Amino acid sequence: MVFYQIIPLSLDIEGDSLLFSERRFLHRLNQRQNDSKVSVTETDSHLELLKEWYEMDETQRYKKGHNPLTFLQNCTFDGKMCPQEYLSNHSDFRYGNCVSFNKRKHTLKTLNVSKTGPGSGLHLSLYFESKDYMPTTHTIGAILTIHNPEDIPRPEEKGHIITPGFETFIGLKQVISLKLQDPYKDHCKHYRVTSENFTRSKNECIRTCIQMRNFDQCGCVDPTYGIMNNLRPCDISNVTESYCLNKVLDNMSRIGPICDCPSPCLSVSYKIQSSKSLLRFVYTSESSSLSRYDRARVNIFYSSLDTQVFDQQPRWEVSEFLSILGNEFGESISLSERKYLYSFNEDDKNSKTTDAIRNSDLELIKKWYQMDEEERFRKGHDPSTFIRDCTFNGNFCPQKYLSNHSNLRYGNCVTFNKRTSTMKSLNISKTGVGTGLYFNLCLESEMYMSITPAVGAILVIHDPEDTPTPEVKAYIIPPGYETFISLKQTIFTRLPSPYKDQCLDYSDRTKEFTRNEKECMRNCIQMKNFEQCECIDPTLGILNEFRSCDISNDTQLYCLNNVLEYMIRIGPICNCPPPCTSVMFREQLSQSLLHYLPTNKDVDCPRRDIAKVNIFFPTLEKRVYEQRPRWEIFEIISILGNEFSLWLGSSLLISVEILERLISFVRYAFSNFILLQKRQKN
Numbered sequence: 001m002v003f004y005q006i007i008p009l010s011l012d013i014e015g016d017s018l019l020f021s022e023r024r025f026l027h028r029l030n031q032r033q034n035d036s037k038v039s040v041t042e043t044d045s046h047l048e049l050l051k052e053w054y055e056m057d058e059t060q061r062y063k064k065g066h067n068p069l070t071f072l073q074n075c076t077f078d079g080k081m082c083p084q085e086y087l088s089n090h091s092d093f094r095y096g097n098c099v100s101f102n103k104r105k106h107t108l109k110t111l112n113v114s115k116t117g118p119g120s121g122l123h124l125s126l127y128f129e130s131k132d133y134m135p136t137t138h139t140i141g142a143i144l145t146i147h148n149p150e151d152i153p154r155p156e157e158k159g160h161i162i163t164p165g166f167e168t169f170i171g172l173k174q175v176i177s178l179k180l181q182d183p184y185k186d187h188c189k190h191y192r193v194t195s196e197n198f199t200r201s202k203n204e205c206i207r208t209c210i211q212m213r214n215f216d217q218c219g220c221v222d223p224t225y226g227i228m229n230n231l232r233p234c235d236i237s238n239v240t241e242s243y244c245l246n247k248v249l250d251n252m253s254r255i256g257p258i259c260d261c262p263s264p265c266l267s268v269s270y271k272i273q274s275s276k277s278l279l280r281f282v283y284t285s286e287s288s289s290l291s292r293y294d295r296a297r298v299n300i301f302y303s304s305l306d307t308q309v310f311d312q313q314p315r316w317e318v319s320e321f322l323s324i325l326g327n328e329f330g331e332s333i334s335l336s337e338r339k340y341l342y343s344f345n346e347d348d349k350n351s352k353t354t355d356a357i358r359n360s361d362l363e364l365i366k367k368w369y370q371m372d373e374e375e376r377f378r379k380g381h382d383p384s385t386f387i388r389d390c391t392f393n394g395n396f397c398p399q400k401y402l403s404n405h406s407n408l409r410y411g412n413c414v415t416f417n418k419r420t421s422t423m424k425s426l427n428i429s430k431t432g433v434g435t436g437l438y439f440n441l442c443l444e445s446e447m448y449m450s451i452t453p454a455v456g457a458i459l460v461i462h463d464p465e466d467t468p469t470p471e472v473k474a475y476i477i478p479p480g481y482e483t484f485i486s487l488k489q490t491i492f493t494r495l496p497s498p499y500k501d502q503c504l505d506y507s508d509r510t511k512e513f514t515r516n517e518k519e520c521m522r523n524c525i526q527m528k529n530f531e532q533c534e535c536i537d538p539t540l541g542i543l544n545e546f547r548s549c550d551i552s553n554d555t556q557l558y559c560l561n562n563v564l565e566y567m568i569r570i571g572p573i574c575n576c577p578p579p580c581t582s583v584m585f586r587e588q589l590s591q592s593l594l595h596y597l598p599t600n601k602d603v604d605c606p607r608r609d610i611a612k613v614n615i616f617f618p619t620l621e622k623r624v625y626e627q628r629p630r631w632e633i634f635e636i637i638s639i640l641g642n643e644f645s646l647w648l649g650s651s652l653l654i655s656v657e658i659l660e661r662l663i664s665f666v667r668y669a670f671s672n673f674i675l676l677q678k679r680q681k682n
Contacts, residue, residue, distance in 0.1 A: 049134065051237045054224075058091045065097035066129055071142075072099050074125035077111060082122075086111065093224045095143055095155055104149035113302055118169060121301030128164055128294045139482065139592035140164050140293055146172065146300070148268040150192065151201055158618060161484060161590035164293040166276040171303035173271040178311045179263055186312070188265035202261050209259035213252065218244040272588060273303065293593055364449060366552040369538075373406045380412035381444055386457075387414055388605065389440035392426060397437075401426060408539045410458050410470055419464035428617055433484065436616030442605035443479050455479055457611060461487065463583040465507070466516050481591040482612040488586040489622040494578060495629065503580040517576050524574035528567065533559035 056064065068089045075082035085108060088100045101122065104110050113121065130140050143159040162168055179188035191201050199205045204227060211221045211228040220234035222245050234241040252258060279295065368376065383404050390397035400423065403415045416437065419425045428436060445455045457477040460468040477483050494503035506516050514520045519542060526536045526543040535549035537560050549556040567573060594610065631639070 054236050061093075062089075062091040062097055065091065066132065068097055068099050070127060070129065071097070072124065073127050074123075075101070076123045077101075078113070078115070078120060092155065093226065098153075098155075100153065102149055110149040114305075116302045116305055118299050118301050121299065124298040124300075126162065126296045126298065128296070130164075130294050139594065141592045142296070144170075144298065146170070146270050146272065151268075152204065154203060157203070158486075159590075160272065160274065160588070161592045162296050162298055163276060163481070163591045164296045164593055165279055167279055167297040167299065169275050169277070170298065170300045171273045172300065173302070173304055174307045175269045175271055176307055176309045177267045177269070178309065179265050180312045180314065181265060184312070184314065187262045189262045190265050192266075202264055205261035206259050209261060210249065210252065213248050214245055217248050271308075274589065276591075360450075369408070369551050376408075377404070377406045377412055380406060381447065383412055383414045385442060385444065386412070387439060388442050389438070390416070391438045392416075393428070393430065393435060407470065408541075413468070413470075415468065417464055425464040428620070431617050431619055433614055433616055436487075436614070438615075439613040441477065441611045441613065443609040443611060444605075445479070445609050446606075455609075459485075459613065461485070461585050461587060461615070466583075467519060469518060475587070475589060477611050477613055478591070479609055479611045480594055480607075482594055482614060484590045484592070485613065485615045486588040486590075486618045487615065488617070488619070490584045490586060491622060491624045492582045492584070493624070493626045494580050494582075495627045496580060499627070499629065501627065502577050504577045505580045517579055520576035521574055524576060525564065525567065528563050529560055532563050 053061070072087075075087070077083075077086075082101060086102050088103060090098050090100070092098050102111050126142055128140055128142065133140065139161075141164055142162040143155045144162050145153040145155045145159050147153050160170070179186045181188055181190075189202075191199055191205065199208055207225045207227045211225060211231070214221050214234070215228075215231055218234060218241060220232045220241060221228050223229070223233035223236065234245055236242050236245070279297065371379065383402075387402075390402070392398075392401075397416060401417050403418055405413055405415065407413050417425050441457055443455055443457060448455065456479060458470045458474045459477050460470045460474045462468050475483075475485070494501045496503050496505070506514060506520070514523060522540045522542045526540060526546070529536045529549070530543075530546055533549060533556060534547070535556060536543055536546045538544070538548040538551065549560055551557050551560070594612065
């Protein structure tokens with residue numbers, strides 16, 4: 001586990017096959033300085049600051065950085081003070097001074113955890129010293145990297161932002177992946193048993209490969225990679241050497257992976273679930289608003305001691321393979337939005353407190369539910385005001401890829417990159433912050449209805465062909481923060497009938513409302529609603545050509561509830577098998593407090609209502625789970641043929657033996673008969 005103080009370098013993040021260098025940002029700033037005449041003074045100042053930073057050695061950078069003893073104010077592990085010998089410091093080129101805890105060393109064994117829950121892990125108290133931040137820093141916080149004790153931390157690739165003013169709770173689950181060596185497909189490698197100290201991981205192998213190419217082409221190595229520092233480092237403030245390093249990296253990116261760095265045979269990662277709780281002193285401190293956000297707490301623990309293991313197995317064991325050669329030679333239910341109205345009615349009947357307020361809120365909800373979608377859209381927030389800026393892959397979002405619709409619970413919604421019959425979805429070819437989707441939002445909190453408990457936006461990330469369901473899985477985007485969302489794609493492919501899952505290819509369905517499993521479920525529920533109540537639930541947003549129930553009518557409301565409860569009680573009755581191909585995304589969220597919010601009085605959106613969202617892929621690798629038959633048809637025929645050939649061979653031998661004995665018996669009987677005839681004549 002490593003903590004990093006944030007310093008003002010917003011640089012490129014590594015791609016899929018190659019690692020992009022920290023000093024490329026300096027090259028970009030040089031280009032901007034030459035190509036743009038806007039804010040030249042600010043750019044020059046930023047450029048000089050970066051040059052000065054890059055020209056320092058690690059010792060100088062460490063002295064200029066934040067004091068780790070001031071940064072890490074308190075540290076406890078398993079209820080005890082952290083042993084000093086398990087804390088170590090180093091300087092990172094991008095994030096400055098860093099503190100590592102529980103890193104494996106030759107003289108120390110790593111500490112282990114035997115308990116679960118928030119009180120059993122690592123507790124940290126941090127102080128950010130925001131008054132000492134450089135003017136180019138746009139956010140306040142720290143970067144947390146959780147990694148295997150034997151691995152080297154890489155915050156540029158995978159880090160979590162710790163937000164000031166909050167206590168962050170991080171629950172861990174360990175995941176171990178085991179791959180097969182040659183001659184199997186992955187050709188994995190045991191990096192930790194290799195003799196080269198600088199190739200202890202796939203990442204270091206790639207960095208070594210790049211550095212060797214840098215030295216061959218430029219006569220020096222890139223000092224920002226932190227590897228092979230025994231060779232002469234390039235002067236990255238020198239345009240010629242910097243350009244040479246860029247050219248090497250661009251050539252390697254263009255021609256594809258040329259580094260022999262296969263996947264590790266054993267890799268340890270962690271599934272992370274985080275949540276935040278506002279620190280009390282944020283409200284009670286009498287100090288300035290900025291100094292209130294100089295502190296943060298972190299609680300890291302295992303939510304379970306179970307370890308998830310993905311173990312590659314050979315497609316064929318040796319015995320099975322020889323057998324083949326021998327033959328050759330011989331449901332869930334979708335819950336409705338209007339259940340909220342039902343629960344509101346029940347609470348209203350059972351409670352006598354604040355009747356006037358509750359009745360007012362109930363009437364407001366009933367009015368909202370009685371509106372049609374067009375009227376709700378007019379009453380909601382204007383999407384063009386809600387989304388102030390939208391960029392994708394560094395360019396403005398094309399208007400044709402933005403569409404609007406109204407959700408009964410969350411109001412007006414904006415969808416980006418939804419696949420339609422006339423338009424293909426946009427694709428990503430780059431990785432890292434700044435390459436994906438960026439939103440600048442204005443939440444207009446003064447326009448919120450009285451029944452709204454919180455300010456923010458709901459974000460749903462889904463496959464372009466799926467229908468978004470914010471009621472099922474969504475993320476809250478809070479105002480005043482920039483939210484970073486890192487994605488990893490997971491694809492599941494299943495087998496159709498006669499195999500166990502009996503999956504269905506919904507894309508082949510001709511009916512519009514059965515494009516996916518969720519819509520199939522909603523359609524099934526609506527058909528039951530119409531059979532029992534003679535109307536459908538308007539909140540499910542499907543089969544709207546049927547008569548809609550009046551959900552402010554108690555009789556119809558109870559009828560819809562009874563249908564849903566009956567379907568839940570007796571189990572799945574809808575013929576909605578899982579899709580043959582489903583695409584999911586594993587998201588990792590982190591947030592950073594917006595430091596320099598707009599103060600201009602002419603700005604049409606108040607500072608408290610601004611939120612920013614940055615969605616990107618840290619890697620273009622995707623995890624694919626593919627169902628395969630235990631036996632292919634030709635394999636079954638092959639096995640059966642093997643069995644039949646053995647049976648036929650043994651049967652033929654037995655038949656020949658019986659025939660031989662029968663012939664012998666006939667000959668013996670015939671000879672005896674002839675002998676008997678001769679004796680009778682004599």
